[in-house]
Amino acid sequence: MQGEPTSEYKKIRQYVHGLIFQSNGQSVQIPTILELAKKFGVCRQTVSKAMKELTAEGYVIGRKGIGTFTNPAKFMEHQAGERFPVIGIFFRDGHGTHLSTYDAHVAAALLKRISLLPAIVQLATAEGTTPEQIKSAVKSRNFDAIVWEQPDEKRLEALQLFTAETGTPVVTTGEVYDGFPGVAINLEKAGYDCAKLLIAEGRKHPVFMGNYGPWLRQVKGFRRAYEEAGIPLNDKLFLKHQNLDALRNIIELGVPVDAIFNHPNLLRNEIFHLMQEMHIDVENECRLICNSLAASVNPEFRGYVYQIDFDQVAEAVVQMLQSAMNEKKTEMVHKWVNFNVIKQL
Incomplete structure (x- = not known):
């Protein structure tokens, strides 16, 4: 088994949540415990624990003799009958759950503005030690688009693999990079x-x-x-x-x-x-x-x-996301947001 049990357990929950938000209000069948164990490289006990909790919380429904399915009611709780795109926001190495003052302000502006698309927004993580593993972790989340604040070289390689395989839009912030649309402060x-x-x-x-x-x-x-x-x-x-x-x-x-x-x-x-x-x-x-x-x-x-105009950064990101998702193509646009310098006395 690769990784920590708790980490792998969370991946399974995140995968199921992704299926729910991608289902557009339909009940879709979830892979079997054996299939999920193989997919995530974990033991069956880890999968069983995740599925039991998801069932108890109402996210999945077991149908005797048929299998396990996503619960459309959970979709309706968040989507109000209409499927909103699900946007994942990642920071730097994709592991962090603790944000610096700067990153917290970036996250707050992005969460507020992207949610008004409207969209479901998640501060996400993607574990893995190789670009291929990171790519697989991101892919399993079933996001409609991704925003990534200052990905390092390994994460950039993973994103290149991810976009080549899925075509899912990716917008970077904090830095601009060849091959991705992005927004950075000048x-x-x-x-x-x-x-x-x-x-x-x-x-x-x-x-x-x-x-x-x-x-x-x-x-x-x-x-x-x-x-x-x-x-x-x-x-x-x-x-x-x-x-x-x-x-x-x-x-x-x-x-x-x-x-x-x-x-x-x-x-x-x-x-x-x-x-x-x-x-x-x-x-x-x-x-x-x-x-x-x-x-x-x-x-x-x-x-x-x-x-630092974090709201202007978020607005530029949203424009890029809208363009990519509506037109089904990603334009490699780089935008620089300027500072306003004032004298404080």
């Missing part, structure tokens, strides 16, 4: 716009916190604005990680610093509090920049805020 433009504001204030010595990963696009835009203005930057002030001790050392050594671009993951405004501790005037002496999530947890924050 990090490069955010970096550029923030830098232009600093340049307009005459600030020539910025520190950039988070010079790595996807935030390198912000770095690129940030540097481009200063290059266009003919202002050289101190490369030593582009810190690879969110290292407050390194920032403190830079300031204590007397290195000129007149602005700090705060990495989005520093949601507790550690930099703001460090400036207060070191008696640095953040309104005039050293301008701070952070994203709207970080600023929202600190009403005292002063500086520039680049606002």
Whole structure:
């Protein structure tokens, strides 16, 4: 048997739920216990446990001498007599059930907007260690379409196999990828716009916190604005990680610093509090920049805020889903959502 029993047990429940929502109000026969055990690579006891609970909860109905069937009444509870598409939303490696602040905001916006299609929406997981296993796990869920936030290389390969085999629409968020329509936030433009504001204030010595990963696009835009203005930057002030001790050392050594671009993951405004501790005037002496999530947890924050429009991301995703599901074809469109930068005093 592959995987943990609890995990495999959940897969069987999810598979049956998928059959119910795909049935369009009809009662469809479920494979036998032996067939399900073979399909999911589990023992018959695991299948029996799942089926007994599904029967007790009214999701399936046993017909003596014939087999086990989905219960149309459960379909009617959710669909009100009309079959809505079922959309699965996955995050990153497809395993996670715990969402970061950023991912939770993405999920909330997607759940709210996609449900108004109307559709049934599920925050889903897809287990497996190989692209083929992940593909099979996704396929067994019988989704009408999928939204995936920042899939890694293994998940991308699985999605390529999945779409080639099923034709089911897949839209990515957070990043855009060849072969899939997708929506991403324009990090490069955010970096550029923030830098232009600093340049307009005459600030020539910025520190950039988070010079790595996807935030390198912000770095690129940030540097481009200063290059266009003919202002050289101190490369030593582009810190690879969110290292407050390194920032403190830079300031204590007397290195000129007149602005700090705060990495989005520093949601507790550690930099703001460090400036207060070191008696640095953040309104005039050293301008701070952070994203709207970080600023929202600190009403005292002063500086520039680049606002993340999660609703605009969700709206773009819905447009792509509608196009793919209505026209029965997927256009490989990539859309970038811009930030709105404001000064918060």
